[in-house]
Amino acid sequence: MVKDWKRVKIGELLDFKNGLNKGKDFFGSGTPIINYMDVYKKNGLHSADITGKVSLDEKEIKRYEVKKGDVFFTRTSETPEEVGIASVLLDDIDACVFSGFVLRGRPKTDMLLPEYCKYCFSTHEVRQKIIASCTYTTRALTNGTQLSKIEISVPDKDEQFRIVSSLTEVDQLIDKSEKLVKKYQDLKQACLQHMFPRAGQTEPDVRLPGFTGPWEQRKLGEITSKIGSGKTPSGGGKAYVKTGIPLIRSQNVHDDMIDFSDIVFINNEINKSMENSIVTINDVLLNITGASIGRSAVYKSTEPANVNQHVCIIRPVSRYCSDFIQLHISSERGQKQIELSQAGGAREGLNFQQIGKFKFFFPSYEEQVKIGEYFGKVNNLITLHQRTCEKYKKIKQGMMEELLSGKIRLV
Structure with missing residues (x-):
């Protein structure tokens, strides 16, 4: 520890409160609300960043109000890596509330500058402690009690x-x-x-030279041989090995590309036990849960790989191009079809039946x-x-x- 710095538990700095939970029908108009994705995407929030709206009465607005300097943490997600991500409110906003998918930490002291809160909860040390302290059953989860126990260094x-x-x-x-x-x-x-x-x-x-005629609308389920995902190996992270078969997770599937810099590996035995989700060349991979839902890419390698339950394999039949399907998914129309199945303060997830019903035009x-x-x-x-x-x-x-x-x- 640095000699003239203080070592302080987060609970001594912030007072935590759970956010607002409302039905999907309440969202879309009314009072500004800080949602999960607002916190996940930016470590510092200004009024222009908050676009969500929710219909509330005055008591609800007062109960879940936010103030400049409040620190928000993502409360729950499909993966531990997406839990406990912090963002600080840098503007005063009249009549604004926060979602139940995030926690509000209200400063109890003036030890921290609001701008410093953009960074101090995001170091590798603090992130690892948050991830290690979260619980996981079907979803990863943290709470104010767990976060309060974590120590940070304060100059x-x-x-x-x-x-x-x-x-x-x-x-x-x-x-x-x-x-x-x-x-x-x-x-x-x-x-x-x-x-x-x-x-x-x-x-x-606009048409590329040499092509004419109408396009045909088809559902993805009609032009694919597989729409499905994998699972997390038994034992979770303990099942990973230093080298072996790549296990592609949602954090590896970016917009139009697969990032192998943070890839994990499983052994051949586990891969065989997950043979239903083995990836082959030209499979379209789509994130179907969590903060990165809707991101997609085409797997271009001839090397074997597998996916966990947060990544869906879309495997087209012959005469349908994987790159073209991925373009459809990443287009505004494709993302709109994904968003129509999502509402409220968090992006909940896609199931295989929904994906199979996506409609696109094909030449x-x-x-x-x-x-x-x-x-x-x-x-x-x-x-x-x-x-x-x-x-x-x-x-x-x-x-x-x-x-x-x-x-x-x-x-």
């Missing part, structure tokens, strides 16, 4: 300010990089709108392939900028580990 406010100033510079680089990624993603979506039939049409506005196989190749080049450009963004995030995480542990002091 004086002057040093907190210097740490925040240093990390804010990296945050600005990340923000600039993310905006560039979004620019190209928006460009891709605009191209998809023109190169896929609009509502009520059977042909797109000839040859045109599907050409469209997939065209957007593959766009995806490569997006991936290039995403890697730059990830590089900045790794730099930031490294700085956090040094600055928030006191290994490097800013004087």
Whole structure:
């Protein structure tokens, strides 16, 4: 421990309260509400970031009110890695509440600067303690009692300010990089709108040279040989080995790509016991639970792999192109079909029957392939900028580990 820093339990700093639970019919209009995804996506929240609405009476608004400086933690998810992620409210917002899928930690002292709370609950040490303390049956779960027992190191406010100033510079680089990624993603979506039939049409506005004729609408269940997922191996993390068969989890499936940097492995015996979820080349993988629901990618490797229960395999029959199906899923129309099965303060999950009913338009196989190749080049450009963004995030995480542990002091 750093000599002039204090070692304090989170429960001495924050007073925890569970959030609001309402039926799906109450959401969509009314009072602003901080939802799970707001907390999950950003470590600091401004009023413009809060877009959810819920219909409440005055007593409910007062009971679940939020204030500037309140710290929110994701309370429950499909995986322990998505539990206990923190975000601080940086604006005063009139009549705003918070969802039951997050916990509110209200400051009991003035020991922490609100801006410092963007970082101090996200170090590797604190995250590992939060993950280790959560419970898991069908879902991972934390609560105020568990979080209150975790200790963090707290410097004086002057040093907190210097740490925040240093990390804010990296945050600005990340923000600039993310905006560039979004620019190209928006460009891709605009191209998809023109190169896929609009509502009520059977042909797109823009066609690649050499192709004509109407497209045919089909349900995914009609043009696939498999829609299904795997399971978590018996013993959970203890079943993982240093080398073996890759087990693809939801954190590995990103938008249009599979990230193997955080992959875990299972042995051949476990893989054989999960033979129903063995992945083959050109399978479409779709995240069906948790904060990353709706992300998808095509598995391009010839090496064997498997998936857990949070990732669904979509395996098309012949004459249907995997890259084209993945484009449909990632399009606004595809994401809308996913969102229609979600409501309220959290994204709950997709089942195989829902996925099988997704409706998309398909041209000839040859045109599907050409469209997939065209957007593959766009995806490569997006991936290039995403890697730059990830590089900045790794730099930031490294700085956090040094600055928030006191290994490097800013004087």
